[in-house]
Amino acid sequence: MRSKTRDPNAERAPWLVSLGALLAVLFINFPIFIIFLYAFTTDEQTFTFPLPGLTLKWFGVAWAREDLWAALGLSVRVAAIATAVALVLGTLAAAAVARTRFFGREAISFILLLPIALPGIVTGIALRSALGLFEIPFSFWTIIVGHATFCVVIVYNNVVARFRRTSWSIVEASMDLGANGWETFKRIILPNIATALLAGGMLAFALSFDEVIVTTFTAGQQATLPIWIFSQLTRPRDRPVTNVVALFVVLIMAIPILLAYRISQRDGEAGLSR
Amino acid sequence: MSATGPLPAIRFENVHRHFGEVKAVDGVTLDVMDGEFFTFLGPSGSGKTTCLRMVAGFDRPTAGRIFLHGDDVSQLPPYERDVNTVFQDYALFPHMTVGENVAYGLTVRKAPKEQRQRRVEEMLELVRLPGLGKRKPSQLSGGQRQRVALARALILRPRVLLLDEPLGALDLKLRQEMQVELKALQEQVGITFVYVTHDQEEALTMSDRLAVFNHGRIEQIGAPADIYESPATEFVAGFVGISNLVRGDMARAILGVESTFSVRPEKIHILGPDAPIESGMDSVRGRIEDVIYLGMYTRYEVALEGGSRLTVAQQNLATSSMDVHTARGREVRLVWEKVHSRKLDGPA
DSSP states (O other): OOOSSOOTTOOOOOHHHHHHHHHHHHHHHHHHHHHHHHTSBSOSSOOOSSOSOBOSHHHHHHHHOHHHHHHHHHHHHHHHHHHHHHHHHHHHHHHHHHHOOOTTHHHHHHHHHHHHHSOHHHHHHHHHHHHHHTTOOOOHHHHHHHHHHHHHHHHHHHHHHHHHHSOTHHHHHHHHTTOOHHHHIIIIIHHHHHHHHHHHHHHHHHHHHTOOHHHHHHOSSOOOHHHHHHHHTTOGGGHHHHHHHHHHHHHHHHHHHHHHHHHHHHTTOOSSOO | OOSSSOOOSEEEEEEEEEETTEEEEEEEEEEEOTTOEEEEEOOTTSSHHHHHHHHHTSSOOSEEEEEETTEEOTTOOGGGSSEEEEOTTOOOOTTSOHHHHHHHHHHHTTOOHHHHHHHHHHHHHHTTOTTOTTSOGGGSOHHHHHHHHHHHHHTTOOSEEEEESTTTTSOHHHHHHHHHHHHHHHHHHTOEEEEEESOHHHHHHHOSEEEEEETTEEEEEEOHHHHHHSOOBHHHHHHSSOOEEEOHHHHHHHHSSOOOEEEOGGGOEEEOTTOOOOTTEEEEEEEEEEEEEOSSEEEEEEEETTSOEEEEEEEOSSOOHHHHHTTTTOEEEEEEEGGGOEEOBSOO
16 A cells, blocks of 8 residues: 655645546446445335435345355355466466466467457357267356366466566575575475465456356356346346345445555555556 | 596586577686686676676576586576575565574474574684674675675585675675685685676685686686786786787887786886896887876886887885976886796787
8 A cells, every 4th residue: 555644845736636536436336336225115116316315224135035145155165266277277387387488378368368368259159069069968067167267366466577587596595505495485485476476366266256147157057156146137026135235245245355455555466467 | 528537516518698689608618626706807797797697596507518527517596506695785584583594494394493503603603704694684784794605605505606706795804804804714615606896906816717708718727826926818818907018010110029927016117217128028118107106106108119018017215206206207117037028819
């Protein structure tokens, strides 16, 4: 985070710019406020304004929905496993690209970034075709494979930035002092990339948790939480329930994202930047 | 290997290291004796650092073999070699304290805690940093980091210590202090030091012997005085100290034979234009073109009849800056003893 002391040379922003920024923030976040607001409405079908009345009953209704819990459980498991896969593969890819020179290195580092640069729908179609081609049935694991494609990129990005800032000679120094590859990884590399892994891992988890597009192409009958929410929109009688769930998703996901952001800021890295 | 004499601490046997088309090291053969302070001197890209890295095990020869105390280590990983390294950027572990850094070699070997603590204190004492064990490397000055790197590399009592331009990042005064200190440290611990530098003055000051590298090959190996007084090649004459190279017709005019030679600026005397030439002296006439007063000595650029120039250095024993500047434009005769005309190998 920035230091609290003001830079004496910094000029105050002109009021027009401040106003513009404020409007942009409002515009971006207004729909989210709407969702929050209508989680408390007594009207179960429409978005009338002002609210006909306030109630907390939808929280109880949501709590009692077993299909919601199943979707939530699936999302957590998918996100956890996809993140774990991404941590391993992303770190290995980052180490290879940051530390060695080989034919096609630049191409590889570009191809690694493609899954988040490409529209999710392209990744989704590609995965579906590939699964169809090899006659792999849709399952829990195909969702994870789909999510891992972009989670790997997030971890890779964070870790490769850290590797580039870290002097490789500390690895040589460790080996010089008698540590083999594994000891060096455990004692030197891991402590030095730990915060990058933490930030990358949390971002990857958050992205996987709310992914819709790729999931629709790779899931069979299972519904992850975002898909469950989407399916609820066709059942207008319970609309406030989805608003309650959305409220919780926003609040819960804000934690890892803010933490990841803080860690990246403190380490002087742009964790979200490509 | 020769059957007589002690085994060299390090032996290079026709070692090559090629990176694709680039021959970073192109046939190096040398012996470093036990207990020697040996320097690899050369410009950047001359292969000196690659040679050091092959001793440490960070790099492997493309061809040829490297021996440490008689054992072929060419293919051993760094952690199986009895050598330790002081890195150019010190390579201290940023997430550990100074004490943990120094102890690292013992920690990896799972030495008991009391022994580790005792040795760390000994080592910090040795490099004159007692009591700094709790600090982080980021809290130290460049000179202090340098000492921590030394302590860390010496804690395993290696038989050979490798130093890769360790003073490169320090300012001049600190560098000169550390030169003296390193040399004293080497005598104190009594192990072989292999020192890589591109600074010829540093190499001459500290080394028992040095090897001058150029384009992946060794141009000359010898004691500092030998290298300075008797450069074997044009490259050595030009790289180690300032040297006058005389070639072609001018060389014939002075020596009587056409052979490129070098003569050090401080060996040349400036006499009046018609001074008699004693036997055993080489001489040439010229005119002083430029005078550069440098405090301790003055450098004269003398244009010779025939086109080339010689640089002459004279100590300012009794002259001042006012005196020396009047010399500009004067016709002179330069003389030096014939033994100081060093005929050189290599391309004429």
